[in-house]
Amino acid sequence: MRKRKDKAWYVLFVIPLLFVFTTVVIVPFVIGIGYSFISWDGMPLNPKTFVGFDNYIRIFSDKRFLSSVTHTLLFTVISVLIINVIGLGFALVVTSRLRIRNAVRTMLFMPYLIGGLILGYIWKFIFTDLFKMIGEITGINNIFFSWLLNPRYALVAMIVVTTWQMAGYIMIIYINGIQSIPEDVVEAAKVDGAGFWRTLLHVKFPLIMPSFTICLFMTLSNCFKIFDVNVSLTGGGPNNSTEMMAMNIYNEIFSLNRYGYGQAKAIVFFIAVATITLIQVAITKKREVEM
Secondary structure: OHHHHHHHHHHHHHHHHHHHHHHHHHHHHHHHHHHOOEEOOOOOOOOOEEOOOHHHHHHOOOHHHHHHHHHHHHHHHHHHHHHHHHHHHHHHHHOOOOOOHHHHHHHHHHHHHOOHHHHHHHHHHHHHHHHHHHHHHHOOOOOOOOHHHOHHHHHHHHHHHHHHHHHHHHHHHHHHHHHOOOHHHHHHHHHOOOOHHHHHHHHHHHHOHHHHHHHHHHHHHHHHOOOHHHHHHHOOOOOOOOOOHHHHHHHHHHHOOOHHHHHHHHHHHHHHHHHHHHHHHHHHHHOOOOO
């Protein structure tokens, strides 16, 4: 009798969440798949023309979209590596015997609490006005100039801002992984003569592999889907040199009013991100060690 009551409570709490998830995610996604097979400008009274797979075929000859794919891949690979290396480094520092580790942990996590749009506008001022001012004062114009006007430096600026925002959050996940390592395992490694680096590489890293799985998944998916920082920091410029896939899809739908074609891009984008992240999870899951 008690088990039935418990199940009833579970169902009572799950049904509203399931309803919201279905109406907000599942239904729009299914409708979006249908839109990807039509040509439509988004106006309710204008006709919708069925074009089949033409929208999907056009994607592979769309130079601007393919360029955004290149920008996204380059940005994602570099950002994922830097964010995880810095986040792991922060985690190792704040889990050491540092006296002010709690204060350092709080300070490093705080950038993640700032919204992406606000963060982009703050750093936009830094990379344009502040850098230009410093360059004029110091005379170091080869470093301190308006980064956002240079295609290469604009992409670097996006990587810097994304790293500054996410490294502290990723640090928290690595901290949980490091703190879950049994002390006797680390002590046994020290007794056997393992130094800091050998203990780190052959003892700690294998045991925090679940943290690597989570952090790589989160950084991969977030970097691929980046939009808010892209809009507020660079706006895709200069000359679309920093336009990511998410922003390209947004512009296709809401600027050019090609809803069907933009939706086809979104479906391809979803499949690509889902495939890459699932492969990453499968690979890192195999390397996890049971404690």
